[in-house]
Amino acid sequence: MKQTEHIINLDLPPKQRWSFLVDYKSEVDELLQCYLNDFEGADFIFESIDDYKRAVISADFMEEIEFISSISKFSSNEILIANLYYDILKFYLGCTAFAIETDGAILHSRNLDWWTDNNLLSSQSKIFDYQRNGRTIFKTVGWVGFIGALSGTKPGKFSVTLNAVLSKDAAEIAMPVSFLLRDVLDKANSYSEAKKTLEKTTIASDCLLLLSGITSSEMVVIERTPKRSATRGPDNGIVCVTNDYKLIENGNGGESELQATSCGRYDRACELVGAKKPTNANECLDVLKDEKVMMGITVQQMVFNNKTGEIELIKTGANNM
Structure with missing residues (x-):
């Protein structure tokens, strides 16, 4: 069955590219919570994320993440950590x-x-x-x-x-x-x-x-x-x-x-x-x-x-x- 394809307009500023997610707030929160549950007790990750963010993550990617944070119940740091799931917990x-x-x-x-x-x-x-x-x-x-x-x-x-x-x-x-x-x-x-x-x-x-x-x-x-x-x-x-x-x-x-x-x-x-x-x-x-x-x-x-x-x-x- 043909799947719906969601368009990300790269001509828009990063903070506007994911605006359609306002229709998926509950889904965003449910998925982010799913990722973050696996980091429970890993306080060192949250303590060091600001340094990692400044050293590695581009301004455009952070703007996209900050928009997602604006429509969800999670901070931008929590959303970034969820996006790093593979690099931190790849054995899953x-x-x-x-x-x-x-x-x-x-x-x-x-x-x-x-x-x-x-x-x-x-x-x-x-x-x-x-x-x-x-x-x-x-x-x-x-x-x-x-x-x-x-x-x-x-x-x-x-x-x-x-x-x-x-x-x-x-x-x-x-x-x-x-x-x-x-x-x-x-x-x-x-x-x-x-x-x-x-x-x-x-x-x-x-x-x-x-x-x-x-x-x-x-x-x-x-x-x-x-x-x-x-x-x-x-x-x-x-x-x-x-x-x-x-x-x-x-x-x-x-x-x-x-x-x-x-x-x-x-x-x-x-x-x-x-x-x-x-x-x-x-x-x-x-x-x-x-x-x-x-x-x-x-x-x-x-x-x-x-x-x-x-x-x-x-x-x-x-x-x-």
């Missing part, structure tokens, strides 16, 4: 993703796995269409109150999705990954420019980034720690990623419960796509729905058509638009 996230070429187009597919009460993150998932001069610049799949990107596409250019991973490298006072992805989707004008930025930029925490463009040669997984990077390309025209490093030496890094299933999901996704390469979004979704790929905590399933910018989004277990 799983995810499986793959990219393939079919009929001259690249299809970029992903499950977003994230535990949540009451199916909240699934039912309230939305597509955001960021525009300038009435033209789509990029799209993301996310939630109201969350201004970064975990999954996004720039029509005719590239798509990028984030998977969680853990290394032993120290965190950095640097750009949060979800904000970097939004910046790249907005400002990078090509796959190669996006790839270079995602490989070279110092970031706050570890991640795995599936980046795909519009030709068969434009598919990579960029393995990141805050300062290290390793990039692997496709095997037989397929590139898959779950939640473990394949190239980066990680010593005896920690492992979350989600990561413990990573290899099994990776092998199964590669097996399915290799045995019968999907030719359309529905066949990609069939792979994502496989019982050995999909998790009980999968909240979103999506397929990006990199050429057209079309997004097929399934809110797992949800009937809401």
Whole structure:
């Protein structure tokens, strides 16, 4: 079923871009409370957020956050912390993703796995269409109150999705990954420019980034720690990623419960796509729905058509638009 796409007008001042959220006040508060519940007792995060904000977060992003604060029951600092969820608590996230070429187009597919009460993150998932001069610049799949990107596409250019991973490298006072992805989707004008930025930029925490463009040669997984990077390309025209490093030496890094299933999901996704390469979004979704790929905590399933910018989004277990 076609999902409603909410337009973010980038020609407007930052404090006006999310004005439509006045119609979603209760949803914003419910989602923010969901994120913040997981920070209960972590007072050190709230004590240091002002210093981090001044050092790292752009004025435009802060203006967007301050507008959201103006229509919600939460302070701008609380909203910023909620937006930093991945960088602080990434061990709650799983995810499986793959990219393939079919009929001259690249299809970029992903499950977003994230535990949540009451199916909240699934039912309230939305597509955001960021525009300038009435033209789509990029799209993301996310939630109201969350201004970064975990999954996004720039029509005719590239798509990028984030998977969680853990290394032993120290965190950095640097750009949060979800904000970097939004910046790249907005400002990078090509796959190669996006790839270079995602490989070279110092970031706050570890991640795995599936980046795909519009030709068969434009598919990579960029393995990141805050300062290290390793990039692997496709095997037989397929590139898959779950939640473990394949190239980066990680010593005896920690492992979350989600990561413990990573290899099994990776092998199964590669097996399915290799045995019968999907030719359309529905066949990609069939792979994502496989019982050995999909998790009980999968909240979103999506397929990006990199050429057209079309997004097929399934809110797992949800009937809401």
